Amino acid sequence: MTYWRVPLDLNEIKIPHGEPRIIIKRCKGCGFCVEYCPRDVLEMSTEFNRKGYHYPEVILEDACVNCNLCEMICPEFAIFCIETKSKHPESDEVLRRKDKS
Amino acid sequence: MSKEKQPLTDTLHIPEPEDELTHPMKDYLRSERLPHIWCSTCGIGTVITAFITGLEKSKLEKEKVAVVSGIGCSGRAAGYIRLDSFHTTHGRAIPFATGLALGNPELKVAIISGDGDLTAIGGNHFIHAARRNMNLTIICINNFNYAMTGGQAGPTTPLKANASTAPYGCYEYPFSLPFLAESSGAVFVARWTSLHVRRLAKSISEALLKPGFSFIEVISPCPTLYARRNRLGTGLDLMKFYHDNAVIKHGADTSQVDIKYQESIIVGKFVDKDKPTFFESRNNFLKDRLGNHFIPYKGPEKI
Numbered sequence A: 001m002t003y004w005r006v007p008l009d010l011n012e013i014k015i016p017h018g019e020p021r022i023i024i025k026r027c028k029g030c031g032f033c034v035e036y037c038p039r040d041v042l043e044m045s046t047e048f049n050r051k052g053y054h055y056p057e058v059i060l061e062d063a064c065v066n067c068n069l070c071e072m073i074c075p076e077f078a079i080f081c082i083e084t085k086s087k088h089p090e091s092d093e094v095l096r097r098k099d100k101s
Numbered sequence B: 001m002s003k004e005k006q007p008l009t010d011t012l013h014i015p016e017p018e019d020e021l022t023h024p025m026k027d028y029l030r031s032e033r034l035p036h037i038w039c040s041t042c043g044i045g046t047v048i049t050a051f052i053t054g055l056e057k058s059k060l061e062k063e064k065v066a067v068v069s070g071i072g073c074s075g076r077a078a079g080y081i082r083l084d085s086f087h088t089t090h091g092r093a094i095p096f097a098t099g100l101a102l103g104n105p106e107l108k109v110a111i112i113s114g115d116g117d118l119t120a121i122g123g124n125h126f127i128h129a130a131r132r133n134m135n136l137t138i139i140c141i142n143n144f145n146y147a148m149t150g151g152q153a154g155p156t157t158p159l160k161a162n163a164s165t166a167p168y169g170c171y172e173y174p175f176s177l178p179f180l181a182e183s184s185g186a187v188f189v190a191r192w193t194s195l196h197v198r199r200l201a202k203s204i205s206e207a208l209l210k211p212g213f214s215f216i217e218v219i220s221p222c223p224t225l226y227a228r229r230n231r232l233g234t235g236l237d238l239m240k241f242y243h244d245n246a247v248i249k250h251g252a253d254t255s256q257v258d259i260k261y262q263e264s265i266i267v268g269k270f271v272d273k274d275k276p277t278f279f280e281s282r283n284n285f286l287k288d289r290l291g292n293h294f295i296p297y298k299g300p301e302k303i
Ligand SMILES: Cc1ncc(C[n+]2csc(CCOP(=O)(O)OP(=O)(O)O)c2C)c(N)n1
Pocket: B071, B072, B073, B074, B075, B090, B113, B114, B115, B116, B117, B118, B141, B143, B145, B146, B147, B148, B149, B154
């Protein structure tokens, strides 16, 4: 996102953080979560689960904004997200810079 | 360990996460029955998540909600939801649910079932429950075919689409379910796809709180039969198709929302109107006719 002007409350806005949890054995590798995560937090693993499906793994831990879309769209009840405090205080800044690039 | 018995790769070791017990929907799921039977990339599971989310949003008490399904892949829904739930015979979800609603007017009865179950073999029940404005919420998972029995053409299969009983393409006109529901008397009619999870959940919560007959059609991918026979790819490809081709038109005229094979799909909340429910009509009418002789039935404990 590029702003046409800097929002007045930019410094007060808190970007929520989340941590996706994946129930590997339930996953059937549909890829919905990977496709629709707005932050590209997930990627399909090259590993297989017990049933022979690839499952998602977290590749951009700090980018998750706890929007729960992965949880909503998963047809297998195999992924959800919990709210966390930012592990790296500067990660909001990282996110903003990522947006601008 | 002998050499042959050693795991081939380290991928055979799978960590068991305890996370299963912390899944936010665990109270609404029969977790012991998971993983469910639905194919990879099938959209039915997502509709269940939307239902649970909508139910939570509606703040209805769990004890006052029942779920009824018929037979079919979609009809398996009732078996995975931890509420009072019933897996009835093919086509008979609505009469069973009508009985539940009549016997306990305080109960909110939701039906989750397939297009074939609800509008082919169960079609007559569907139009009459809508006509009576019975207190029911119907969620119809429309995958354009009889999936469980092998992908036969049904009343929602679009013209030209291939099905196992229509190998050269379907030449029968399909039902437009929102039009059928509204013209039969439904007071709430919406259509979404499996992709529109948040909007679907919102519609479900509204429908659950709406007195009378509410109907939600959910267009959902069946990768194994419908998509495979029509070479449409996986469920993910169909989700992408919905993304590019669904047009949101709230309040659209239901006579104009027909679905044509692989063309744009009009979605949204089409109808939301007020009309006395079956119970209100009955009670008011009989009160008027019989005066004090009429004692309205209020439920099993209140006779
Ligand atoms: C009385 C009766 N007739 C036929 C069947 C066979 N049958 C089982 S499921 C089904 C169709 C289900 O289609 P739909 O409701 O669209 O569900 P889907 O599998 O597509 O989700 C049929 C015809 C049956 N079980 N009982």
